[in-house]
Amino acid sequence: MLRATLKGMASRKARLVLTSLAVVLGTMFVAAAMVLTATMEKSVSGVIADAYTGVDAVVTPETTGGFDQPANAAAQNIPAETVEAIRAVDSVERADGAVEGQVNAIGDNGKLVGTFAPTIGLNWESGEGQNDYLTMREGRGPEADDEVAVSAKFAADSGYGVGDTVTVYSYTADRTDFEIVGVYGLSGDRDSLAGETQVAFTTPAAQQMMTGGEDVYTSVYVYGDEVSTEAVADAIGSDFKVQTGEQASEEAAQGFAAVSDFMGYIFLGFGLVAVFVSIFLIINTFTIIVAQRQRELALLRAIGAGRGQVVRSVLTEAVVIGVIASILGLGLGLLLGWGLSEIVSSTMMGGLPVTLLIPATTLWALAVGIGVTVLSALVPAVKASGVPPVAAMRQAVNPPKPLRGITIAGAIVFAAGGVLMALGLTDNLGGEELTGILTGVGIAFVGVTMLTPILSRPLVALLGAVMSWSFSGRLGKLNAGRNPRRTAITASALMIAVALITGIATLVSSIKATTSEVLDLNLNSDLIVSGAQGGANIPSFSPQTLEEIRALPEVESVGDVYMDFFGTRVDGQDAMLASSEDLESALEVFGGTVAEGSVADLAPDTVVVDEGTAEDRGVALGDTVEVTFADGQTEELEITAILEGYDLTNGWWVAPEQIEHFTLPKPMQAYISVEEGADVEAVQEEVDEILADEPEVSVTNNAQFVEQQTSGLDTILAAVQILLALAMIIAVIGVVNTLVLSVLERTRELGLLRAVGMTRGQVRRMITVESVIICVFGAVLGIAVGIGLGWTVQQALEDEGLSSFALPWGLIAIYLVAAVIVGLLAAIAPAARAAKLNVLGAIAYE
Numbered sequence: 001m002l003r004a005t006l007k008g009m010a011s012r013k014a015r016l017v018l019t020s021l022a023v024v025l026g027t028m029f030v031a032a033a034m035v036l037t038a039t040m041e042k043s044v045s046g047v048i049a050d051a052y053t054g055v056d057a058v059v060t061p062e063t064t065g066g067f068d069q070p071a072n073a074a075a076q077n078i079p080a081e082t083v084e085a086i087r088a089v090d091s092v093e094r095a096d097g098a099v100e101g102q103v104n105a106i107g108d109n110g111k112l113v114g115t116f117a118p119t120i121g122l123n124w125e126s127g128e129g130q131n132d133y134l135t136m137r138e139g140r141g142p143e144a145d146d147e148v149a150v151s152a153k154f155a156a157d158s159g160y161g162v163g164d165t166v167t168v169y170s171y172t173a174d175r176t177d178f179e180i181v182g183v184y185g186l187s188g189d190r191d192s193l194a195g196e197t198q199v200a201f202t203t204p205a206a207q208q209m210m211t212g213g214e215d216v217y218t219s220v221y222v223y224g225d226e227v228s229t230e231a232v233a234d235a236i237g238s239d240f241k242v243q244t245g246e247q248a249s250e251e252a253a254q255g256f257a258a259v260s261d262f263m264g265y266i267f268l269g270f271g272l273v274a275v276f277v278s279i280f281l282i283i284n285t286f287t288i289i290v291a292q293r294q295r296e297l298a299l300l301r302a303i304g305a306g307r308g309q310v311v312r313s314v315l316t317e318a319v320v321i322g323v324i325a326s327i328l329g330l331g332l333g334l335l336l337g338w339g340l341s342e343i344v345s346s347t348m349m350g351g352l353p354v355t356l357l358i359p360a361t362t363l364w365a366l367a368v369g370i371g372v373t374v375l376s377a378l379v380p381a382v383k384a385s386g387v388p389p390v391a392a393m394r395q396a397v398n399p400p401k402p403l404r405g406i407t408i409a410g411a412i413v414f415a416a417g418g419v420l421m422a423l424g425l426t427d428n429l430g431g432e433e434l435t436g437i438l439t440g441v442g443i444a445f446v447g448v449t450m451l452t453p454i455l456s457r458p459l460v461a462l463l464g465a466v467m468s469w470s471f472s473g474r475l476g477k478l479n480a481g482r483n484p485r486r487t488a489i490t491a492s493a494l495m496i497a498v499a500l501i502t503g504i505a506t507l508v509s510s511i512k513a514t515t516s517e518v519l520d521l522n523l524n525s526d527l528i529v530s531g532a533q534g535g536a537n538i539p540s541f542s543p544q545t546l547e548e549i550r551a552l553p554e555v556e557s558v559g560d561v562y563m564d565f566f567g568t569r570v571d572g573q574d575a576m577l578a579s580s581e582d583l584e585s586a587l588e589v590f591g592g593t594v595a596e597g598s599v600a601d602l603a604p605d606t607v608v609v610d611e612g613t614a615e616d617r618g619v620a621l622g623d624t625v626e627v628t629f630a631d632g633q634t635e636e637l638e639i640t641a642i643l644e645g646y647d648l649t650n651g652w653w654v655a656p657e658q659i660e661h662f663t664l665p666k667p668m669q670a671y672i673s674v675e676e677g678a679d680v681e682a683v684q685e686e687v688d689e690i691l692a693d694e695p696e697v698s699v700t701n702n703a704q705f706v707e708q709q710t711s712g713l714d715t716i717l718a719a720v721q722i723l724l725a726l727a728m729i730i731a732v733i734g735v736v737n738t739l740v741l742s743v744l745e746r747t748r749e750l751g752l753l754r755a756v757g758m759t760r761g762q763v764r765r766m767i768t769v770e771s772v773i774i775c776v777f778g779a780v781l782g783i784a785v786g787i788g789l790g791w792t793v794q795q796a797l798e799d800e801g802l803s804s805f806a807l808p809w810g811l812i813a814i815y816l817v818a819a820v821i822v823g824l825l826a827a828i829a830p831a832a833r834a835a836k837l838n839v840l841g842a843i844a845y846e
Helices: 002-010 013-051 080-087 124-129 152-158 203-210 229-236 245-292 294-302 307-348 360-385 389-393 404-425 433-466 471-482 484-522 543-550 583-589 611-617 656-661 680-693 702-709 711-745 747-755 760-796 809-826 828-835 839-843
Strands: 057-061 094-098 100-106 119-123 134-139 147-151 165-169 176-186 197-201 219-223 240-244 527-530 555-564 577-579 593-597 606-610 624-628 634-644 652-654 669-674 698-700
Touching (some): 119 203, 152 197, 176 197, 245 307, 404 760, 433 471, 484 711, 484 760, 543 555, 760 809, 809 828
Parallel strands (some): 147 176, 606 634
Antiparallel strands (some): 057 240, 100 165, 527 698, 593 634
16 A cells, blocks of 8 residues: 555656645745744854953943833943942952943934944943953054044944044934044954944043943943952942853843844744645645545555555655655755844844854754644545545546535634624623734634635636636636635635735734824924934934024924933833923924913923823822933922823923933924915925934924834835745645646546637636636635734724724735736646647546
8 A cells, every 4th residue: 555655646746746845835934933043042142252251240230120221321320439349359350341332423424324233332441451352453442532443344334444534422412523543343353243333432432422421331341360249249239230241141142132032933923824824735735636536546445445544545645745845844944044044144233153053943843844734634535535436437526515514614613703803892801802802813714714615606706707708718717616615725825825914014004094193183283303213223303403493484383302211210110201392382283282280381390291191190180209210310290280182292291401311312303383374395495404414313294204103114014025925925836736736637628628629828818717716816805804804903902092994905906916917827837738738638538
């Protein structure tokens, strides 16, 4: 029986190759995700370890908790006297105070250097002393306070070199020009540690740039043969954290590992989607093969083969395909994982040296590939065992099975999912509404898949009517509807990919529509000065620029907004703080009213809060709250006003005198109202000229502002579409496989059609129409399911502010056109094979 099985597989090599390809692609992505994650973690850990080589202890401030804080937050500084106390510890031979933090630098193109990864500022003395971690490649280190040395990546990205002048500024320091006197690399001949660019100052200049000019440090590197961390901690108190170099290295590596883990999970998710899509292809392939082998299987039964032997025969084919395809996919996955690691290193981490690591968990990719293949073939195998021996004595006829059973089951599953979603949307799941809704979506999705065969009849007939203008078109339509189960399984693979893309695109469109609606309803301004968050930089501009805009004759008012959410707290809970030099104008821009109290002449010891936040916190007008600012300053502030209807400004507003305590004491946004009758476009051009030296922000109207703030969503959508292209490829393979096997199954029929006068061109058109109908059917069903998915998620998030539902009509049209193109491409090989059949040989084929 085994020999018969293997010989049968050898005679069907072409059919099985296409099936194997789906398993290869799915396994490849799963393995690549695991290799990428492990490799990047290993590479980053190695680099971080290099950074702390020779450092015996590291002293950093204890953070206040809450939102992640930037390195230059004043609350995270170490006084100079603390550094002296560390040096006085007996086991300490040397202690170097380090000043490190994020800075902004303007390149020779007038734009910021390092928008994705940050530009890090540091004092040259600490870096130079850190076991020669910084190695000079050209020039020298800074000696005067108006000199800097830059990393090799900074020099490459900025276009500057030794002798050039670069403008640098920070959250707390104005723009200052520095002469570049040196270019350095990092140990291991690297241009960058993990994609960042670096600027090294003298210690006084670094303190001026990153700590507001105070004689403080952000960390201390401690050296000594036997440094006692306990002795250091006892000498400086509990306000600081003392770690060994190894501990600091591990902690720093964890932050980078989170990024690589996130990317790995994304690739793993799409790999699993690809594996799921391949299930439909495998089921369809084995079902068709079993149907075509009905007489062969009947003969085997007639000469004594038992049901179990037939099942094992089919499953043996699945095991062989699964093992070979999974091993090949694993090998390709290792190469892909290595290649992705190199790409991530070069594009996001500044040429980080890649240390390839193949984790033991990669073997799970083999298990997934083999397991999915065998399980997918199980149902066709059981069906094959049911072929009666008497079938060998007659011409095999395989009429489609009734759809009643699967239709009823699918309707029940879909209804169950619908009920669960309805309970979640009506808040009847006891606080687990979101979980219930998402579970319901998954169950309903399975139900739709089960209902696909019954849906194929009317939809295929409707779609086919559009293409039935010719004899070939009518035959193609009939062929597409001949076997609803086969058509449904083939189309389902395409449906899944299209549904996921459409669902995400619908959600993105809804977010954009909601943002636009909120702005239209609540924003009473003509122009907005702002910037899109890009990488590590928080867009802002100088207060002087704000005054220049206010001075324009056509400008009626300017509402400026300062914000802070780095370590800021109200009564011990994380909170966003805001302020404005002209609070009344700022609030007027946002619409709404002052429900209680007054915002006029806001005093330093007062605070204003919106009604939603007040209700959540259980506070009222006249209450006193404890506000903790980013620099660690804590003050008791009295609530003097409650705001109503300020949907854009939820949070706490403090007096402008408190802005000095913000992490970023610069305006992040400005809302401009022009005089009545003024030319808005002309004012926009004037403001744009004023912002010529502000590379972080630009001036936009409301529509442009929505596009600017949601541009990141478009990037995410594009990335999703690219990654889901893998599932689309597998779906196309499924269509090709089905058509090829269908052509083999209908060899005599095609020969008879040719014999009665059908031309080769008509045969090609018939197969092409069948292919296009199947693909468009899958796309239409996927679009419908995706829209339902997007609507359900939007409804679930309506209470969170996602109030508008919108459809991505442009993308939907593109998906439909793409389905037609996919159908045309998938039909090329099967149509050519069908057209080339020898008429006499085809008629005699059995």
